[in-house]
Amino acid sequence: GDSVTQMEGPVTLSEEAFLTINCTYTATGYPSLFWYVQYPGEGLQLLLKATKADDKGSNKGFEATYRKETTSFHLEKGSVQVSDSAVYFCALGLYSSASKIIFGSGTRLSIRP
Amino acid sequence: DGGITQSPKYLFRKEGQNVTLSCEQNLNHDAMYWYRQDPGQGLRLIYYSQIVNDFQKGDIAEGYSVSREKKESFPLTVTSAQKNPTAFYLCASTHGTGELFFGEGSRLTVL
Numbered sequence: 518g519d520s521v522t523q524m525e526g527p528v529t530l531s532e533e534a535f536l537t538i539n540c541t542y543t544a545t546g547y548p549s550l551f552w553y554v555q556y557p558g559e560g561l562q563l564l565l566k567a568t569k570a571d572d573k574g575s576n577k578g579f580e581a582t583y584r585k586e587t588t589s590f591h592l593e594k595g596s597v598q599v600s601d602s603a604v605y606f607c608a609l610g611l612y613s614s615a616s617k618i619i620f621g622s623g624t625r626l627s628i629r630p
Numbered sequence: 631d632g633g634i635t636q637s638p639k640y641l642f643r644k645e646g647q648n649v650t651l652s653c654e655q656n657l658n659h660d661a662m663y664w665y666r667q668d669p670g671q672g673l674r675l676i677y678y679s680q681i682v683n684d685f686q687k688g689d690i691a692e693g694y695s696v697s698r699e700k701k702e703s704f705p706l707t708v709t710s711a712q713k714n715p716t717a718f719y720l721c722a723s724t725h726g727t728g729e730l731f732f733g734e735g736s737r738l739t740v741l
Contacts, residue, residue, distance in 0.1 A: 518689075523672075549728045561673075561720070563729045606672060610728035616661045616680050618728060619689065622672035 519544045523607050523621035530597055531629050538592040538624045540581075540607035548609040550574075550583050550590040553620070555604045564592075564605070599628045632657045636721050636733035643708070643715065643740050651706045651736045653721035660726065662704040666690060667718045667735075676719075679704055708738060716740045 524539040542548065552564040552574070565574030570585035579594045590607060607621040634655045643649045655662065661680050665673040675688030679698040693712025698704055704723075708715045718737050722730040 551728060553730075560732045560734060561730070562732075566728060568728075612728075616724070616726070616728075617675070617678060617686070617688070618663065618724070618730060619675050620665070620673040622670065 519548075519609065519611060519617070519619060521607050521609055521619060521621035523605075523624050525622070526604075526625040527627060528624060529627045529629065532599055533596045534628075536592070536594040536597045536601075536626070538605055538607075538626070540590045540592065540621060542588050542590065542607075542609050544588075544609055544611060546611060548611050550581070551608040551610065551618075552579070552581055552590070552592050553606040553608060555606070555623075557603065561606065597626075597628050599630050602626055602628045634721055634723055634731055634733035636719075636736050639734065639736060641736060641738045643738060645740060646710045648707055648709050649738065651708070651719055651721075651738070653704045653706065653733060655702050655704075655721075655723045655731075657723055657725070657731060658701070659723035659731070660701070661724050662698070663722045663724075663730065664688075664694075664696065664704070664706045665720045665722065667720055673720065676706065 520543045549568045551566045553561045554564045555561045565576040567574040567583035573582045604623045606623045611617045637652045663678045664676040677696040679685035695707045721733040
């Protein structure tokens with residue numbers, strides 16, 4: 518069935534380090550892909566998205582490229598800040614029938630000053 | 631203000647009781663969703679609905695039921711058949727692009 522697999526956390530990095538959070542998916546058809554972020558004490562919010570193969574989503578210095586050949590959508594940031602500490606969720610949306618949207622298990626990121 | 635309202639924020643249930651969580655949106659979104667969030671397991675899809683009077687089971691629908699009689703409302707009933715109902719429940723909606731807007735959640739505890 519359709520699924521999203523994320524690298525397990527927690528991930529701890531020093532400020533200004535390079536970040537990669539891996540995400541791979543299994544889906545029938547051509548899904549849209551998303552990264553959501555949940556900051557401490559806040560609700561989930563969309564970080565970035567890509568709707569077709571080779572699209573790159575970007576926001577707040579984060580990027581992710583929709584790779585159909587490897588069924589991946591890895592999240593990257595060149596230089597992380599303490600304020601990036603949060604839980605990051607990869608998700609996919611299937612619009613073939615009734616707009617099913619499913620999430621990965623989430624990756625907790627902590628950034629040390 | 632436009633948004634999604636979930637109630638109650640906290641709910642306690644005795645074993646064997648059904649409880650209903652409310653979700654109302656005034657964003658004029660067609661699609662609505664219910665997710666369950668457990669520590670370390672991310673968000674798991676319970677039910678979703680694209681239009682009024684129609685809904686589909688998600689990955690963990692057993693022990694839950696929903697209705698969609700109005701566009702703005704999508705209540706979730708946690709039945710006594712749900713074996714492990716203690717969790718944080720999130721309602722969301724979207725206008726079709728896949729960007730979900732979430733409510734603040736309801737935390738259910740079974741005593």
